[in-house]
Amino acid sequence: MTPVLSIGSLKTSGSSTLALTLAGVAAAAEIPVVLVDAARDKDLAEWAQKPGRPAHIQVEVADDEIALERIVRAARRRGDLALIDAGDNAEMMRAGARLSDRALIPVRFSPLSAYAALATDRMLAAEAGKGRRGRDWAFVASAVTTIPSRIARTIEGMIEQSPTPRLEIGLVLRAAYEAPFLHGGTLFTLTDDGAPGLERARAEAVSIAYELGVLGYVQPTEHPAREIDERAAYAA
Ligand SMILES: Nc1ncnc2c1ncn2[C@@H]1O[C@H](COP(=O)(O)OP(=O)(O)OP(=O)(O)O)[C@@H](O)[C@H]1O
Numbered sequence: 360m361t362p363v364l365s366i367g368s369l370k371t372s373g374s375s376t377l378a379l380t381l382a383g384v385a386a387a388a389e390i391p392v393v394l395v396d397a398a399r400d401k402d403l404a405e406w407a408q409k410p411g412r413p414a415h416i417q418v419e420v421a422d423d424e425i426a427l428e429r430i431v432r433a434a435r436r437r438g439d440l441a442l443i444d445a446g447d448n449a450e451m452m453r454a455g456a457r458l459s460d461r462a463l464i465p466v467r468f469s470p471l472s473a474y475a476a477l478a479t480d481r482m483l484a485a486e487a488g489k490g491r492r493g494r495d496w497a498f499v500a501s502a503v504t505t506i507p508s509r510i511a512r513t514i515e516g517m518i519e520q521s522p523t524p525r526l527e528i529g530l531v532l533r534a535a536y537e538a539p540f541l542h543g544g545t546l547f548t549l550t551d552d553g554a555p556g557l558e559r560a561r562a563e564a565v566s567i568a569y570e571l572g573v574l575g576y577v578q579p580t581e582h583p584a585r586e587i588d589e590r591a592a593y594a595a
């Protein structure tokens with residue numbers, strides 16, 4: 360089955376950036392993608408107006424739950440990957456979580472982003488009993504700074520209080536992730552002069568896409584890093 364992923368948090372935390380990054384990886388692998396702009400800002404719809412959009416990425420705007428459901432159903436029928444950017448809209452996040460295989464809550468390592476992520480987590484948990492589809496959601500770090508700080512560690516601790524898992528790989532804070540919004544295109548169509556650090560951003564984007572099963576289905580439990588940890592534990 361082709362996955363449908365829904366991305367959103369109750370406060371601006373990098374949902375459009377993550378959605379476009381994943382869409383770029385899929386398109387580079389020639390997987391057809393429907394990128395659903397269900398956010399208030401319509402940043403993805405604007406991106407689609409710029410030059411360089413790969414033919415494999417179709418951007419559709421959903422202004423309400425009914426439109427969102429229609430777009431997702433059509434994508435499933437075609438077997439396309441569907442990536443929903445719900446932005447910070449609670450109604451769209453709930454609908455996106457209901458319609459998707461997995462919802463992602465991006466977290467920037469700032470206190471306000473973490474509070475919003477935890478509020479989003481509680482909202483999705485409250486919704487989880489409703490509807491037929493089994494609910495699955497996870498936190499994903501966005502715009503991570505590589506310099507460790509006490510605040511970042513405190514926030515990590517807050518996120519770990521929730522039973523909701525956090526993806527092992529996140530997006531590091533890099534100008535390359537912003538470049539597609541400036542120039543159009545994706546990480547995989549831009550060149551290094553338009554987007555410094557492209558190589559690393561591409562590698563990171565591919566890893567996160569693998570972890571999410573965007574490039575063919577990989578069960579989360581089959582993640583190599585976790586297997587290595589388990590084997591190490593057995594060996595000890
Ligand atoms: N990994 C990253 N590296 C660098 N900048 C990033 C990264 N992720 C997000 N940003 C920047 O942070 C800001 C917010 O990101 P983005 O627009 O993706 O968030 P959003 O949740 O979609 O926001 P909104 O609710 O306003 O639509 C943008 O200026 C974006 O360029």
Ligand SMILES: [Mg+2]
Binds near residue numbers: 374376400402444
């Ligand atoms: Mg956005």
